[in-house]
Amino acid sequence: MEDGDPTLRLRIFDLNCWAIRYLSKRRQERVQLIGDMLRQDGFDLVLLQEVWSEQDYSDLKGKLRGCYPFSHYFHSGVIGSGLCIFSRFPILDTLLYQYSLNGYPYMLQHGDWFCGKSVGLIVTKISGIIFNVYVTHLHAEYCREKDVYLPHRLVQAWELAQFIRHTLTAADVVLLGGDLNMHPGDVGIRLLRGWTGLRDAFAEAARFEGCEDGCTLIPNNCFTAKTELLPFPQGVRIDYILYKAISSVTVKCEELKTTTGTAPGMDIPFSDHEAVMATLHIQRQGQAVGDNLGTAEPMLVDVVTETRTEVVVGLRAAQRQRYSTGRMAVLALLLLLLQAVAALGALAGLVAGQPFPKLSFSLLAFLAIGVLLLATGLHLFHTMEVKMLQGTEEQMRMALRALQERPSDG
Amino acid sequence: MEDGDPTLRLRIFDLNCWAIRYLSKRRQERVQLIGDMLRQDGFDLVLLQEVWSEQDYSDLKGKLRGCYPFSHYFHSGVIGSGLCIFSRFPILDTLLYQYSLNGYPYMLQHGDWFCGKSVGLIVTKISGIIFNVYVTHLHAEYCREKDVYLPHRLVQAWELAQFIRHTLTAADVVLLGGDLNMHPGDVGIRLLRGWTGLRDAFAEAARFEGCEDGCTLIPNNCFTAKTELLPFPQGVRIDYILYKAISSVTVKCEELKTTTGTAPGMDIPFSDHEAVMATLHIQRQGQAVGDNLGTAEPMLVDVVTETRTEVVVGLRAAQRQRYSTGRMAVLALLLLLLQAVAALGALAGLVAGQPFPKLSFSLLAFLAIGVLLLATGLHLFHTMEVKMLQGTEEQMRMALRALQERPSDG
Numbered sequence: 023m024e025d026g027d028p029t030l031r032l033r034i035f036d037l038n039c040w041a042i043r044y045l046s047k048r049r050q051e052r053v054q055l056i057g058d059m060l061r062q063d064g065f066d067l068v069l070l071q072e073v074w075s076e077q078d079y080s081d082l083k084g085k086l087r088g089c090y091p092f093s094h095y096f097h098s099g100v101i102g103s104g105l106c107i108f109s110r111f112p113i114l115d116t117l118l119y120q121y122s123l124n125g126y127p128y129m130l131q132h133g134d135w136f137c138g139k140s141v142g143l144i145v146t147k148i149s150g151i152i153f154n155v156y157v158t159h160l161h162a163e164y165c166r167e168k169d170v171y172l173p174h175r176l177v178q179a180w181e182l183a184q185f186i187r188h189t190l191t192a193a194d195v196v197l198l199g200g201d202l203n204m205h206p207g208d209v210g211i212r213l214l215r216g217w218t219g220l221r222d223a224f225a226e227a228a229r230f231e232g233c234e235d236g237c238t239l240i241p242n243n244c245f246t247a248k249t250e251l252l253p254f255p256q257g258v259r260i261d262y263i264l265y266k267a268i269s270s271v272t273v274k275c276e277e278l279k280t281t282t283g284t285a286p287g288m289d290i291p292f293s294d295h296e297a298v299m300a301t302l303h304i305q306r307q308g309q310a311v312g313d314n315l316g317t318a319e320p321m322l323v324d325v326v327t328e329t330r331t332e333v334v335v336g337l338r339a340a341q342r343q344r345y346s347t348g349r350m351a352v353l354a355l356l357l358l359l360l361q362a363v364a365a366l367g368a369l370a371g372l373v374a375g376q377p378f379p380k381l382s383f384s385l386l387a388f389l390a391i392g393v394l395l396l397a398t399g400l401h402l403f404h405t406m407e408v409k410m411l412q413g414t415e416e417q418m419r420m421a422l423r424a425l426q427e428r429p430s431d432g
Numbered sequence: 433m434e435d436g437d438p439t440l441r442l443r444i445f446d447l448n449c450w451a452i453r454y455l456s457k458r459r460q461e462r463v464q465l466i467g468d469m470l471r472q473d474g475f476d477l478v479l480l481q482e483v484w485s486e487q488d489y490s491d492l493k494g495k496l497r498g499c500y501p502f503s504h505y506f507h508s509g510v511i512g513s514g515l516c517i518f519s520r521f522p523i524l525d526t527l528l529y530q531y532s533l534n535g536y537p538y539m540l541q542h543g544d545w546f547c548g549k550s551v552g553l554i555v556t557k558i559s560g561i562i563f564n565v566y567v568t569h570l571h572a573e574y575c576r577e578k579d580v581y582l583p584h585r586l587v588q589a590w591e592l593a594q595f596i597r598h599t600l601t602a603a604d605v606v607l608l609g610g611d612l613n614m615h616p617g618d619v620g621i622r623l624l625r626g627w628t629g630l631r632d633a634f635a636e637a638a639r640f641e642g643c644e645d646g647c648t649l650i651p652n653n654c655f656t657a658k659t660e661l662l663p664f665p666q667g668v669r670i671d672y673i674l675y676k677a678i679s680s681v682t683v684k685c686e687e688l689k690t691t692t693g694t695a696p697g698m699d700i701p702f703s704d705h706e707a708v709m710a711t712l713h714i715q716r717q718g719q720a721v722g723d724n725l726g727t728a729e730p731m732l733v734d735v736v737t738e739t740r741t742e743v744v745v746g747l748r749a750a751q752r753q754r755y756s757t758g759r760m761a762v763l764a765l766l767l768l769l770l771q772a773v774a775a776l777g778a779l780a781g782l783v784a785g786q787p788f789p790k791l792s793f794s795l796l797a798f799l800a801i802g803v804l805l806l807a808t809g810l811h812l813f814h815t816m817e818v819k820m821l822q823g824t825e826e827q828m829r830m831a832l833r834a835l836q837e838r839p840s841d842g
Contacts (some may be wrong), residue, residue: 076792094830097823100534102814116600116827120530143598188527188553191602264679327604381790388798406510407724417526421793 027389030149030304031276035065036199036263038159038238038295040245043075046122047245048290052080055285056292060108064089065299066148068108069199071159072293074101074137082108096142096157104155105142105200115145119185122410123174125161127403134171135160141182141200143189152273154193158182158200167251173336175203176329177414179210181215184417194271195304196220198264201238201295205258209332212325220264222302223275232280235259239295242283245294263300270307277301288423323425330418337411344404351397357390439712441686445475446609446673448569448648448705450655453485458700463488465695466554467495470518474499475709476558478518479567479609482703484511484547490727492518492810506567515552515610516566517734525555529595532820533584535571537813543580544571551592551596551610553599559712561681564603566615568592568610570620576663581739583746585613586739587618587824593627594827602683605714606630608674611705624734630674633710635683642690645669646704652693655704673710681715687711733835740828747821754814767800 040046041053053073060068060082068090073079079095086093090108096118097103103118119141125134141158161175169175179202198220206209206222214220224236233240237257241248251257267273279299285292337367361383371432450456451463463483470478470492478500483489489505496503500518506528507513513528529551535544551568570592573587579585600606608630614620615842616632624630634646643650647667651658661667677683689709695702771793 031677086463094826097819097826100812100819102819112834113830114592115598116830117594118532118823120532121529122528130720184527188599188602192598381794384791385794402510409507409510413528416504416507420523420526424522 028306030151030187031356032067032148032302032304034197034199034263034300034302035060035063035068035297036157036261036299037069037293038071038201038261039073039078039233040293041073041075041078044057047420049075049078052290052292053081055288055290056346059292060086061089062243062255066110067146067155067197067328068222069155069157070106070108071157072104073106074104076102077159079106082106082199082289092146094142094144096140098140103140103142104137105140105155107142107144107155109144109146109155111146113144113146113334117143119143120182121181122413123173123177123407125174128400131265132162132164133173139178141185143185145193151306152192153195153197154186154190154201156182156186156196156198158198158202159200160203163203170339173333173339173411176210176213176332176336176412177201179204179214180217180329180333180414180418183214186218186220190218190266190268194267194269195269195273199262199298201261203260205260209325209328212260215264216322218266220266221275223263223265223278223298223302224259226275227278227300228275228276230279233257233282233296235352236278236280236298238280238298239294240283240296242338243291243294243296244283245291245357261295261298262299265300265302267304272305272307272428274303275300276303319425323422324426325358326418326422330415330422333411333415333418337408337415340404340407340411342389344401344408345402347404351394351401354394354397358387358394361387361390438562438716442477442558442712442714443475444607444609444673444710444712445470445473445478445707446567446671446709447479447703447707448481448611448671449483449488450703450705451483451485451488451604459485459488462700462702463491465491465698465700469695469702470496471499474712476520477556477565477607479565480518481515481567481611482514483516483567484514486512489516492516499652502556504552504554506550506613508550510546512547513550513552513571514547515550517552517554517565517567519554519556519565521556523554523556527553527599529553529591530592531585532823533817535581535584538810542572542574542581549588553595553731554838555603561716562602563605563607564596564600566592566596566606566608566610568608568612570611570613580749583749583821585741586620586623586742586746587820589614589624590627590739590824590828593624596628596630598629600676600678602680604677605683606676606678607712609672609708611671613670615670618736619738621672625674626732628676629685630676632686633673633675633688633708634669634714637685637688637710638657639687640689641687643667643692643706646690646708647687648690648708649704650693650706653701653704654693655707657702671705671708673708675710675712677714682715682717684713684715685710686713729835736828736832736835740825740832743821743825743828747818747825750814750817750821754818756810757807757810757814761804761811764800764804764807764838768797768804771797771800 029041083093086108088109092109092113092118094113095106098120099119121139124139127135139159139161141156144155146153160178161171163169192404234256238259238260238261240257241251265273280296283291493503495516500520502519502523504523504526505515506515508528508530531549533538538543549569549571551566554565556563570588571581573579578615644666646669648669648671649656650667651661675683690706693701
């Protein structure tokens with residue numbers, strides 16, 4: 023499309039690539055397949071998550087240089103954010119926002135904490151229209167019935183919505199792609215959509231082709247954990263492309279597609295997630311379109327209130343853990359002091375006779391030191407968690423007050 | 433001033449309060465003094481840093497409720513961000529951005545790492561004019577000659593500038609107050625001002641009253657460390673109020689004041705820093721004023737290049753530390769393996785005869801485990817540091833390319 027042409031057709035690709043070194047099955051093969059397909063299929067913007075190995079990113083970058091000359095990898099955390107974007111159009115600027123909460127460092131089996139979950143933003147200009155393109159990956163849901171990570175994921179959804187709201191105003195169009203780890207009706211999605219006014223490409227699409235209900239985690243994919251999907255025989259939809267027009271521009275979703283298990287013409291899928299592919303039709307308008315910031319206010323009040331309730335539940339749990347780890351640290355310290363007193367007593371009174379077996383005495387001391395250090399670390403961590411949950415809860419209270427005080431000032 | 437009146441006079445107060453529990457001298461007394469003065473003196477916006485104790489914040493909030501009915505404390509890190517804002521006008525929204533680097537956890541004597549340095553943003557609307565008010569505190573400078581924290585502070589200055597640039601567009605006026613820990617000519621200040629277009633209230637002020645050259649850390653203050661100020665007999669200026677008009681508004685600094693050691697009418701200063709107080713004159717214009725994003729481009733290229741060079745120096749140092757901590761971890765692991773082999777050999781071959789003294793053997797093993805854990809932790813930390821420095825360096829390279837490719841598109 024030429025500069026100045028009032029309509030623009032944009033093809034966007036989004037995929038959680040599941041490319042974790044040493045852990046993801048047939049990783050290198052799949053990354054190659056993804057690269058080949060992206061080169062053949064000519065999208066305009068490619069938003070990827072879980073590209074944890076920078077080598078994989080470099081390989082993709084090398085392979086895609088011809089058709090996607092611009093790209094950005096968002097660095098964060100020990101391993102990286104896993105987020106990257108490939109683009110046919112120049113990337114003018116980037117910004118990374120790290121979520122303040124992201125699970126627990128001691129939940130090693132759920133390595134989320136180490137991966138520095140964040141939201142990446144690139145700014146690009148296509149045919150004179152400025153796009154803010156966000157890519158993100160929220161904390162995974164490991165057990166839907168008893169989801170201990172829900173408060174953290176909701177803090178992330180809130181921070182994501184706030185980050186988008188505060189950074190979108192220079193843009194004409196906002197695009198968000200990523201693995202949000204939330205089902206379409208979940209409170210976090212309703213919050214995100216209500217608070218930002220983003221539209222769901224799946225719900226808005228004129229044409230759809232792919233898995234039933236747009237699911238992106240399906241039993242039909244040979245890499246998905248079948249037991250987790252037992253309650254959802256068709257699968258779940260947790261990967262999204264969302265969009266919003268800000269100024270004198272309209273955006274419509276012409277078509278949405280997902281992959282359906284195996285990659286087209288291959289014997290394996292690209293990932294354990296299905297890819298989401300949207301074709302957007304963007305049209306410049308004569309006059310500015312009203313910037314409708316989201317859902318009607320009474321509904322927005324409900325959804326913020328619901329989120330706040332969940333955050334408060336998380337806050338109570340974090341306060342309990344802060345208390346119990348603090349108590350553990352104090353007990354370990356007391357044990358150490360007791361041992362020190364006993365040792366001093368032994369040294370002063372009966373240097374010859376040894377009342378304690380040296381080895382078990384020193385082992386006990388080391389154990390106490392270990393528990394003390396661990397419990398102190400955990401106590402500090404949960405203190406931080408409490409502060410962040412409190413801070414978010416306060417922000418939501420402020421938002422609710424603002425919503426309720428000015429019901430007509432949408 | 434009435435809504436609709438085209439001019440507005442705004443009084444802003446900024447102070448690093450040095451209110452660290454147990455560590456800061458005469459803390460409670462000084463916090464009380466600060467509260468009394470703020471209540472008497474009737475500013476419009478009060479930006480405070482280093483209010484580390486939430487109790488102090490609550491006390492101030494209680495005392496200032498009458499004249500500053502709106503306030504916000506920015507939670508972050510274990511202790512909090514220390515940042516808070518009091519306002520005569522409703523706070524409509526808030527956002528906190530945490531810097532990705534902030535010193536080293538093992539530099540306990542320079543506790544910066546634990547304090548979660550960040551930038552807080554509040555949005556407020558005064559007489560129909562939207563203000564984005566930022567408050568921040570960058571990493572301290574402990575030794576100007578050999579400033580190992582310079583790369584971290586420059587990453588923070590860059591992230592601060594990027595955060596402001598991406599969030600300012602909905603505002604009519606941008607205000608930034610805080611302890612930037614940089615002298616006026618330092619590369620980080622030049623970067624921040626050049627990249628955002630913020631103006632220095634001290635340099636622009638029509639009238640000035642206070643310490644010579646606007647210094648905010650002066651030998652005349654009984655709480656400052658005199659040895660650190662030896663090279664600067666007049667003191668240094670590291671606390672700033674910066675501002676910028678975005679849309680159809682002009683901002684002028686009518687007056688800038690600083691405190692001068694002791695608080696007016698008292699025998700002690702408010703803090704070890706001097707307070708900065710600006711009176712701004714804000715006028716609505718008929719038509720939009722060109723949004724000049726900062727310094728002329730050739731100068732901007734120079735300052736970004738200079739910053740990038742310093743970031744690369746930091747990157748090299750971080751890479752060296754990542755390597756040496758990794759080597760240390762491997763050595764500790766080898767020692768442990770060696771011990772395990774020896775112990776197994778002893779168990780298998782000569783169960784009766786004990787070739788090693790048990791106590792020193794187990795102490796050595798515990799030592800090796802300790803070193804292994806510590807070195808691994810540090811290795812992970814420096815890996816993260818390397819990633820963040822690399823990421824910033826890449827962003828700066830992208831910015832330079834954009835600046836150089838479009839020299840006329842300021």
